[in-house]
Amino acid sequence: MLESEVFDICYNINELILNSQMDTARTEVIKLLDRLNREGKEYSPMVNHFIREVGLFPYIDKNTASWQEQAVFEAYKTDLGGGEQKTLHSAQSRVLKRLLAGDNIALSAPTSFGKSFIIDAFISIRKPDNVVIIVPTIALADETRRRIEHKFSGMYKIITTTDATLRERNILILPQERSFAYVGKFESIDMLIVDEFYKASSSFDDSRSTSLLSAMIELGKIAKQKYYLAPNIHNIKENVFTKGMQFMRFTDFKTVITMASKVYEKMGIDENKNDFKATKLLDILRKHKTKTLVYAGSYDNINTISKLLTNNMPNKENDLLNNFYDWLRINYGESFSLCNLSRIDVGVHNGRMHRSLSQIQVKLFELRNGIDTIVSTSSIIEGVNTQAEQVVVWSNKNGNRKFDYFTYRNIIGRAGRMLKYFVGKVYLLEEPPAQENTILDIEFPEDVVEMLDSENPGVEINDEQNNQIKEYESYMSETLGKDVFNKIRNNSLIKLCKPSQLRFLVGKIKENRNWPNGFESLASTNSYYWRNPISDVADMLGDNMKGLMKIAIWKFPQNWQKSMAEIHGELVKDGYEFSQEDLFHAERYMSFNLCSILNVISILKRLIYPDTPDISLFLAKAANAFLPKLVYQLEEYGLPRTLSRKIQNSGLIDLENDEMEVSDIIEEFKKIGYDKLTESIQDIHQFEKFILKYFYSGIS
Numbered sequence: 001m002l003e004s005e006v007f008d009i010c011y012n013i014n015e016l017i018l019n020s021q022m023d024t025a026r027t028e029v030i031k032l033l034d035r036l037n038r039e040g041k042e043y044s045p046m047v048n049h050f051i052r053e054v055g056l057f058p059y060i061d062k063n064t065a066s067w068q069e070q071a072v073f074e075a076y077k078t079d080l081g082g083g084e085q086k087t088l089h090s091a092q093s094r095v096l097k098r099l100l101a102g103d104n105i106a107l108s109a110p111t112s113f114g115k116s117f118i119i120d121a122f123i124s125i126r127k128p129d130n131v132v133i134i135v136p137t138i139a140l141a142d143e144t145r146r147r148i149e150h151k152f153s154g155m156y157k158i159i160t161t162t163d164a165t166l167r168e169r170n171i172l173i174l175p176q177e178r179s180f181a182y183v184g185k186f187e188s189i190d191m192l193i194v195d196e197f198y199k200a201s202s203s204f205d206d207s208r209s210t211s212l213l214s215a216m217i218e219l220g221k222i223a224k225q226k227y228y229l230a231p232n233i234h235n236i237k238e239n240v241f242t243k244g245m246q247f248m249r250f251t252d253f254k255t256v257i258t259m260a261s262k263v264y265e266k267m268g269i270d271e272n273k274n275d276f277k278a279t280k281l282l283d284i285l286r287k288h289k290t291k292t293l294v295y296a297g298s299y300d301n302i303n304t305i306s307k308l309l310t311n312n313m314p315n316k317e318n319d320l321l322n323n324f325y326d327w328l329r330i331n332y333g334e335s336f337s338l339c340n341l342s343r344i345d346v347g348v349h350n351g352r353m354h355r356s357l358s359q360i361q362v363k364l365f366e367l368r369n370g371i372d373t374i375v376s377t378s379s380i381i382e383g384v385n386t387q388a389e390q391v392v393v394w395s396n397k398n399g400n401r402k403f404d405y406f407t408y409r410n411i412i413g414r415a416g417r418m419l420k421y422f423v424g425k426v427y428l429l430e431e432p433p434a435q436e437n438t439i440l441d442i443e444f445p446e447d448v449v450e451m452l453d454s455e456n457p458g459v460e461i462n463d464e465q466n467n468q469i470k471e472y473e474s475y476m477s478e479t480l481g482k483d484v485f486n487k488i489r490n491n492s493l494i495k496l497c498k499p500s501q502l503r504f505l506v507g508k509i510k511e512n513r514n515w516p517n518g519f520e521s522l523a524s525t526n527s528y529y530w531r532n533p534i535s536d537v538a539d540m541l542g543d544n545m546k547g548l549m550k551i552a553i554w555k556f557p558q559n560w561q562k563s564m565a566e567i568h569g570e571l572v573k574d575g576y577e578f579s580q581e582d583l584f585h586a587e588r589y590m591s592f593n594l595c596s597i598l599n600v601i602s603i604l605k606r607l608i609y610p611d612t613p614d615i616s617l618f619l620a621k622a623a624n625a626f627l628p629k630l631v632y633q634l635e636e637y638g639l640p641r642t643l644s645r646k647i648q649n650s651g652l653i654d655l656e657n658d659e660m661e662v663s664d665i666i667e668e669f670k671k672i673g674y675d676k677l678t679e680s681i682q683d684i685h686q687f688e689k690f691i692l693k694y695f696y697s698g699i700s
Contacts (some may be wrong), residue, residue: 001039006032006047013050023252026054030257033059034422045069055090056255058419080117081124081151088117091253096121104226104245106197108233111413112256112387115229116144119193120151122227123171127155128190132172132219134179134212136196136205137351139358142636143385144173144195146698161633161662162492176208176215177596180492183218192216192223198230200241201442204406210447210498216241217448218495221458232409234437240460241442256416260426277394277429278308284392284427285313285373291365291388294375295411297395297403299581302348305375305394306337309346316345318369320690324360327687331642333565336580342371349376352584354564356640356691362386363638363694378407387417389424396430406438450499453489472499479506484607493599501597505604508540513609516540516601523613527554530618537597545589551576552586559587559626563642587625591632595623630655633662639695643688650680666699 009032016025029050036043043051048065051057052072060073077087078096088096091109096118098105109115123131135141141160148171149158157167160174162181172182199205200212220226228242232251236242263284267276285292296302325342332339338348338357347361358379364370365386374386378398391414396402403411415424449465450472452458457469476485488494494502508515516536521529531550538546555567564580571578599619605612624632631644634655648655653668669677674696678689 001035001041003044006036006044010046010050013054017050017053022054023254025050026056026254027257029054029056030254030422037422055253057089058087060087078117078121079124080120084120084151086117088121089114089253089255091250092118095248095250098246098248099225099227100125102225106228106230106236106242106245106247107250108230108248109250110254111231111385111410112416112418113250113253114255114418115195116147116385119227120147122191123148123152126190129169130172130186130189131156131170131191131193132174132179132182132189132223133193134174134176134195134215134219136175136199136208137379138175138355138636139362139379140195140385141173141175142355142359142638142698148173149699157663159663160636164661164663176212177496177592179215179219180495183492183495184490186222189219189223190225192219192226194226194228196230197228198233198406198440201440202445203441210445210451211496213241213442213445213448214451214495217452217458221456230440231413232406232438233440235439237439237441239442240444243460255418256422256424258412258415258424258426260412260428260432262431263427264430274304280427280429281305281308281392281394282312284390285309288390288425289372290390292373292390292392293386293388293414294373294392294394296375296377297397298377298399299350299352301395302350302375302377303337306341306346306348309344309373309375310337310340313344313346315343316372320364320367320369320687321345321371323685323687323690324364327685329565330685331563331565331640332580333568335568336565341375345372347371347374349374349379351377351379352581352588354584354587354635354640356635356638359638360640360691360694378411387414387421387424389415389417389421390427391415391424392427392429393432394429396432403433404438405433405436408432447498447500451495475503476506479510480604480607488603488607491603493596493603496596497600502600505597505601506608509601509604509608513605519601519605519615520613522598522615522618527557530554534594537594537601541593541597543589543593545586545593548578548582548586549590549594551578552583553590556587556590557621557626559641560628560631560645591623591625595619598622628656629658630660630662630665634665637662637666637695637698638691640691643691646681646684646688647677649682650677652677652680669696669699 009028013025013028016028032047042064043061045064045066048060048069051059052069057072057076060069062070062073065073073087076093077085080086092114095105095107099118099122107115133144135144145158145160152158152171156169156171159170159172162178166185194216200209200216202209226245228245234249234251236247263280267273281294294305296305321342325339328336328339328342341348347365349358349361361371361374365374391412393411398407412426415426416422446468449461449468452461452469454466454469454473516533518529518532522533530553534549534553535546538549551571555571558567564583568578568580568583602615602619627641631641634644635641644655647653652672653665655665674692678684678692
């Protein structure tokens with residue numbers, strides 16, 4: 001790239017700035033930086049000047065910048081905790097300034113904006129006593145925990161589970177459902193942070209929006225300050241949940257840019273759509289060997305793409321992936337689709353896999369000699385902050401429905417990464433939705449209204465809503481007794497149940513004390529008889545899981561003694577046509593969906609019929625997938641159950657001690673250290689050493 005060409009580009013950028021077209025100027029600066037980096041060229045003082053002009057201060061090259069630009073680079077440098085200092089861009093700095101001034105902020109900004117840096121800087125500078133961060137998924141909770149742990153574990157207790165004892169200073173990182181366990185345990189929260197708060201609208205997450213809204217209300221009652229984050233929201237309709245918050249929108253402030261290729265337009269009139277997409281996906285992956293996310297849109301599409309790639313892509317021979325394949329083969333079985341995918345440099349991300357397995361794949365994706373391609377459902381855009389150089393959009397649907405422009409922007413926003421991939425490439429194999437501005441409309445559903453306390457609702461309500469709360473309180477008090485209702489209404493398990501569902505359950509149980517059929521069998525150890533009550537509850541939930549759960553619940557008590565490869569092999573031998581993916585799904589469904597509702601059923605039945613058998617032991621085991629509590633929790637830290645089994649057998653750590661908190665066991669891991677632990681584990685697999693290094697990197 002000639003100096004004269006750089007000058008011409010900078011001249012055009014200057015014209016854009018003079019004409020108040022700052023966003024376009026910023027885009028042109030990023031394009032220029034991308035070209036210079038690809039050609040290995042230095043940034044001239046003039047280039048550094050325009051980096052400063054458009055507010056992209058972290059991109060300034062101190063080695064070639066004038067003293068003025070160097071001064072700006074240093075002036076915007078902020079302590080992010082743990083001795084880490086980073087230069088913020090101008091928009092980040094504006095948000096941080098408002099937070100430090102005590103404002104309540106609802107922020108909308110692109111994926112690559114760097115919203116997490118602002119959280120870290122706030123904690124480092126303000127040093128609050130208690131911070132609660134609500135995240136949409138457990139995977140994102142672990143990712144956030146790893147970042148926070150490195151910086152603040154010396155000052156704070158970092159909490160991600162529901163059974164932790166609070167200390168003087170705490171940072172809680174929790175999915176919304178877990179946050180209810182801490183309602184009433186704080187006098188005050190210094191900062192309440194809600195990541196992806198757009199999910200409070202039923203338009204974006206119909207199944208979980210009510211629990212998020214309820215968590216925002218309950219924790220908001222004692223929160224001194226609030227910081228809500230979301231991508232690509234252009235405006236927020238007036239609502240009581242963000243009332244009084246300052247809306248800051250930086251949807252056009254780009255730190256990277258995306259270049260979309262409309263591949264679907266090249267399809268011939270008579271060409272088969274699936275064949276066309278298959279050919280183009282293979283072409284893209286063969287021609288552009290770089291970190292790639294393939295958005296599949298559904299579980300069926302993941303299977304289709306997995307078979308396509310397995311049959312057509314060559315093996316990638318390196319020791320790390322060979323070890324990964326061998327470890328998968330041993331612990332999950334050769335028929336597990338990820339086995340063959342790992343040999344061709346491909347991973348899979350969805351919301352059903354064992355949590356540790358998903359995290360391990362994301363880690364491999366981040367490594368140069370690891371996985372280069374991940375095929376995913378929407379879990380990759382909701383669950384983790386992974387970025388890639390290119391994104392391939394295989395489907396324009398999310399499940400069975402076409403996705404909207406907001407979801408589309410979130411998907412392609414995974415292409416590009418600040419200071420790594422200036423330009424993210426997007427390949428569209430199906431037509432995207434029409435461009436539109438996203439207006440966030442957070443409604444106030446009846447289920448959320450009825451969960452409120454009429455004497456302390458925690459949010460502004462009208463007379464009609466107040467009457468609705470009192471009617472619900474009156475019904476529940478008359479049905480269960482006032483003292484009983486007051487006793488259970490703040491129970492964190494009850495709070496996870498929608499009032500409409502709670503009404504239904506109360507009526508169902510009072511009408512038939514024997515429902516669910518065979519409920520008392522859950523108090524026994526014979527898993528064969530569990531099938532009837534589990535089937536009844538699965539039937540009530542209406543998730544088409546009855547048939548799968550009847551068989552899976554019979555096998556899950558073996559989870560601690562046997563690997564999934566062994567359990568799956570036994571089912572196949574017995575004539576059942578279940579895949580490993582089916583078992584993943586059933587286990588996740590059991591440990592959350594079924595246990596959540598069974599907890600409520602158990603509480604209600606024992607209140608209405610005091611002679612009802614106590615099934616708390618079953619619930620405790622099933623909620624932890626029939627693993628020791630610590631083993632199940634450590635999977636969220638990236639430690640697979642099969643490796644935990646070997647650690648238990650080593651005698652160094654007692655992972656079967658249910659009386660210990662996970663924070664205590666983490667301290668034991670730290671004291672023992674990686675070297676001593678790996679030396680003490682018999683028959684440790686080479687890939688398990690990689691896993692332990694990853695695990696230790698997240699707790700050190």
